[in-house]
Amino acid sequence: MIDRQIVIPAVAADGSLYPIEKMQAHITGQLHLAVSVFVFDGDRLLLQKRAQGKYHCGGLWANTCCSHPHWRETVEDCAARRLTEELGITLPLRRHQTVDYQADVGAGLREHERVTLFSASADRTCLVPFPDPEEVEATRWISLANLRREITRDPNSFTPWLRIYLDRFPDLSFGQAA
Secondary structure, eight states, rough: OOOOOOOOEEEOTTTEEEEEHHHHHHHHHEEEEEEEEEEEEEEEEEEEEEOTSSSSSSOOOSSSSEEEOOOOOOOHHHHHHHHHHHOOOOOEEEEEEEEEEEEEEETEEEEEEEEEEEEOOOOTTTTTOOOTTTTEEEEEEEEEHHHHHHHHEEEEGGGGGHOOOOOOTTTTOOOSSS
């Protein structure tokens, strides 16, 4: 899948935002805004396997949803939009802290993100995702203990950012909502 040109907010040295084309941000490793959503049912997390055709990390397991706000879009609006676009679900989201990370995501691309974390609660017996096949190959619920075991056994089956989040937040509790 080739992404159409999408303009996202990049972060300048003084903290101000400026528009940059999404692929350019990943080619140059420019710091840019992002969101990551985690949907839980108790200690179980809804994972998505990224579609093979994604511009990076295709076929890898990731948290429920992650993306980049469009230029002039709020992170809250982006998180809700992408949860619906990628998985066909709508849930009330709680905003948590914002963290920075960098990761090599292959094919000469780098993530250098200032990511705002969101979470939601759901009943997995009632929540039925309708994944967009261009975005998501599969979904599954997994306990945090099993997720940690799988990542230890086969880290390359998971996105770099999910491994980073689990390293920084072992129980995936991100503190109080912002």
